Amino acid sequence: MLSPYHPLQLALGLTIWITWFALMYGALGIACEVAPPPIEQGSFTWINVALLLTTLAITGLLFYWAHQCWRAAHVVNKPKDPSRTFIANLGASINLVGAIATLSLGLMVLLLPPCL
């Protein structure tokens, strides 16, 4: 994992989110073009399951990073330089926002069929 004090922590979590989002949207379009499941199958289709798994994986990763950043700022070797603490704290929050955003969007796959 990138150091919790690295300035890229201010962008990493949400960059992962937007990349995942764009890929998920693109993958949905391709999947519906290549192998659309029957509408009657509802939301329990291979597409929804695949999207849900990626959602959970990315959410878990971002929660883990958020936790690591928070620990670095508050528990482990609390740095004397306030700039480093600031970045670790903010990085934790941004990873957390990324995780929440991923989960909020991804859970939609439980509700709707993919290609309707």
Add this chain to the structure above:
Amino acid sequence: MNETIRKDPAALHDDFMKVWGNPHGWRALTIVNHTTIGIRFMITGGVFFLIGGLLAMLMRTQLALPQQEIIGAELYNQLFTMHGTIMMFLFVVPMLEGLALYLIPKMIGARDLLFPRLSAFGYWCYLFGSIILLSSLLLGIAPNAGWFAYTPLSNAVYSPGPNIDFWLLGITFVEISAVSAGVELVVSILRSRSPGMSLLQMPLFCWYILIMAFMIVFGFPPLILGSILLELERAAGMPFFDIARGGDPILWQHLFWLFGHPEVYIIFLPAAGIVSTLLPVFAGRPIVAYRWVVLAVISTGFLSFGLWVHHMFAIGIPKLAQAFFSVASMLIAIPTGIQFFAWLATLWTGRPVYHIPMLWLTGFLVIFVAGGLTGVMLAVVPFNWQVHDTHFVVAHLHYVIVGGVLFPLIAGLYYWLPHFSGNMPSDKLARWGFWLTFIGFNTTFLVMHLTGLLGMPRRNYTYDANLGWDLPNSISSMGGFIFAMGIAMILLDILLHFRMGRQAGSNPWHADTLEWATSTPPQPYNFISLPDNPTRHPMWRKPDLQTSIAEGCHTLSEIDHGRRETWGSDPITGKIREIIHLPGNSWLPFFTALVLAVLCISLLLRTYDLALAAVGISSILLLRWSWINGAHPGAAPDATVVPGYPPLHSRTFDSPGLWGMIVTLLADGALFLSLLFGWFFLMIIAPHWRAPEVPPLPWLPLLITGGVLTGAAIWYKRLLQRLREGEGRRLQSQLWGIALIGFVHCFQLIGIWTNSTLTITQTAHDAVITVILMYLLFHSTLAAIMTVLQARRVAYGYVGKTVPYEVAVVEPWWLYTTSVFWLGVAAILLLPMAWGGN
């Protein structure tokens, strides 16, 4: 590095003005100083605001009563298109950029922005592009397809005249200005803060502008690409958006809204930055939850890139995809809510005083909440379908933009007016201005929600009398004229205050940020000496800062070397790393923009010989621009600095130029990714996508020329590595060698292209490949030319072991060019094989 010796402020001022002073008369066109450029942006933007407002008044006159024929359908189409275009592209963005260009160096304790000639160039591009666009209105051939120029309405079949060409070329020209300001602001905020101003201590306004500038860097390229593609379709018949030939008009919508939605936040964030700057001042306390606000700003910046499809809910995308964008649209309300609560808590726990700027902030809080709530309503897909393309959407848009941007902007205008002019506005006129605007605005647009719910479509030039829309339209029109009276009152107040306003004195609002440590109005150099700033509230901590700065009590107050200098600092900690020397006044930005304006006009007139000549001349001017750098006699031939000071940036490897190059490549990368997105989109979605049986480009020559390019890039990287190690022998000959290989690659690429079977007007497939090839060729050619330039500069002694920074600046270009080449080749050759196209 701190000095404590007091000097004679008047003598220091005279010495500084010899180096930093602005010329008068015709030579004023050469000014590159950020204060002047910022003010020019704002004044020009203000003029366009009045023109855009005038068009709105004409439309409201037309709609005031049913079945009126004051304005015909065609003129009405031009009016609403130009109103939206002017307000979004020629007023709001440039105005806020101008404010940022004016304020940022002063807030971070710098003397100027880091690329002053780029700022000036951006302004001239903006001015000339705007004039070209507006001239179409006077000629009666203004754009008429709406401010988002949807295809197929905007293609050559349905809009055969030059109207849309004015939009495409004018807007692209203006966007050069926006992107250049974005690059300028990112690098300046990160690399030129005053000593000790870490990210943690940075004023909130700078955070907002930093995120806005990054958003411009990533958000504008999709529209630039879209405009280029549509113009190529119109002028050269390349069918990117034509269904019959394998294109898709929905691609335009994606490219437009990939820009268009972030654009809303690009203009909202600086306005919110004004709120976060002013509220604490008038509440008499620091803002509550600084870190939460920073988190909210960064989150808004990112989330805003995940909403674009909510403008396209009515086009028939899968419901699951709609749900993704619906949730994302609701999510973005959360960071905005965080900021609101921080503002309210600041007011709650402070002792607010209701000076004029606070009136506007209160108006903002009320109106923007309403606009935000209708935004959440529009994020709900079924409701969105119901009110799609009705006046409800128009009302929502104006609540967000006028409430969320114009009100804070006017608050900021009143707040910084004493800074611009040294005088205070009239309290009475200002209050009249506020109340007329507030009442007029709400009368116009609150009622317009109802008009929309009653089913009135937007962009209809008239309506029947028996539809129930008469009264709400009449009320909206009356409100519009009250709104206009409010704006006129503000304008009058501003004009009068220059002559009749009382003197403001220094820091009239008892503000906390560093811009109030300059004189009012400020001098071109901002600060005689540059103080340490280990606090967010320098003016509250040290109220006498203005005096001690003017007396040269802080650092970098030497000027006998004749260079324009400011500190270069670490982007995180704000520790000083180098002295950045800045270029002085120059004709180059003006003339380069002028020649580009000729290029724009020649493309409009389709006189391609003239266009080619303009490209040649502008290239020569740009090469001349980059020639006056580093150890050139016009830049910094003498690298002597005061003992104890760090070196000049041109004598290091980590210059602002390198940062500028990297940020520029981020914008470039966003454009390339948009192009690849277009390629994938058409391949997967376009109903009549056609790929030839045999790939139009041979794979083996492509791999060989890619190998040649990669070899050149690796050689360049190794050369730079050796230079970093202090090994500068045979630098010039190696640069010539790399450039030669670069040109060999270019000729190979041209050969592959000319021998290909591409038929660019027959299929979107071949048209997109052609654009990718043009993109790759442009980058490779520029890499080779820049390397030739470096080799020549080594011969003159402007680049070398002791002045190495330019070699480091060019390296990312080579790496980027190589990367996009392989990505492009993979997209053209490999992906269609995987998809089963070729």
